[in-house]
Amino acid sequence: MVILADSIRSVAGYLLTASAGEGVRRVEAVTRDQVRRYKEAVLQETLRLAVDSALGPARVRRKPPTPIPWSCPGCGPRLATQVMRNGTYGRTPLTNEGPIHIRVPQLACRECGRSVPVALPCLPRWRRVLCDVEHALTQAYLLGHSYRVVAERTVHGARLGLMTAWRSLQRVAEGPHRPPPTPALVAVGLDEVHTRVHGRTAWYLVARGRTAEGKGHYLGAILAEDRSQAAWELGLDRLGLQQLPASLPLITDGDAALEAALAQCLPGRPLRRCAWHLLHNVGEWLRERLPGSDQAGQRRGLMAAAQAVVNAATPQARRASLALLADAAPWLGSRLSATLDRIAYPDPVLPRTNNVCERPFREWRRRTRPMDGFGSWSGARNFGGLWMVKENCREAGKDWMEAIMP
Helix, strand or coil, X not given: CHHHHHHHHHHHHHHCCCCHHHHHHHHHHHHHHHHHHHXXXXXXXXXXXXXHXXXXXXXXXXCCCCEEEEEECCCEEEEHHHEEEEEEEEECCEECCEECCEEEEEEEECCCCCEECCCECCECCCCCECHHHHHHHHHHHHCCCCHHHHHHXXXXXXXXXXXXXXXXXXXXXXXXXCCCCCCCCCEEEEEEEEEEECCEEEEEEEEEEECCCCCEEXXXXXXXCCCCHHHHHHHHHHHCHHHCCCCCCEEECCCHHHHHHHHHHCCCCCEEECHHHHHHHHHHHHHHHCCCHHHHHHHHHHHHHHHHHHCCCCHHXXXXXXXXXXXXXXXXXXXXXXXHHXXXXXXXXXXXXCHHHHHHHHXXXXXXXXXXXXXXXXXXXXXXXXXXXXXXXXXXXXXXXXHHCC
């Protein structure tokens, strides 16, 4: 507190004549320096307490015959009586406020003379960054920054290497998480998200459920080189959708490979087709069959008739609307009737479109755009896992960083 008081007096004197911007920057710099010095002191004291609790106080010859939490590389687990203090060595880990300088105690085995490394959960061996840096890296990365921007801007006062940032993010992605439980679902949407790995096209094959309240929940994603039927069959097996209730409807955008894979892997499940995609296809059919601006009015009229068929509230209303459309354009009525059995009627709970996938996928694609793809398949998989945990926590109203780094 004496250091803090001196700092307060010096900054207060500076602010008497400084401009508003200079004052803000000076306060932020002094605050970061104080936090950095505090972390340095706390970590140094933690190391001292860890060694003292294992070996007893320094300069005391009588050691407790109890096992210590560190092992000798040559002899294995050791007792406190079988090791001795052997000085310290310097280490400079990175924090959010910049590098800190600590002295790590060294121990030596009395039998073989080899060094017994001292490591703590908050300071593992061979790690250049502390947990707060990994927290900031992961948060900035999932909020839309690329690896390079994260490495340059996360740590104040020190340039973080690109490989260090990458390894830190991979450790977080491969570490333990606490994702929210799967809620009760009323439907499951299936779709794919485009990405690039090693400069080549790849796809996330994704399953995302929807609750009665209209919220989404990712069930999983599989990274594949294509979106063929074989890839979807493998993905459906790995996603474990067989464990879902048999009455839960599955919604697709009409992809033939996906629907063939569903028929093979999940036979008998209620399969629904997205109403929005069907009307989008109708618009494409109309532009192909009736091109040119002189037929725009006819296209609009037939589109309105197709919307009346797809959005009919009852089977009777749908049949009547379809009959009128078939009289006006038999070719359109026949093409539309082939898929109407998979289009759900308006329902306050059951979704009629694959919007549970389409809307969040826009944000997913927007997030990966700054990176121009991934450099490895493991990096792409790890990002997908982190992203799904984040989105599930956000939908559930929970702190997603607490779930990703418990």
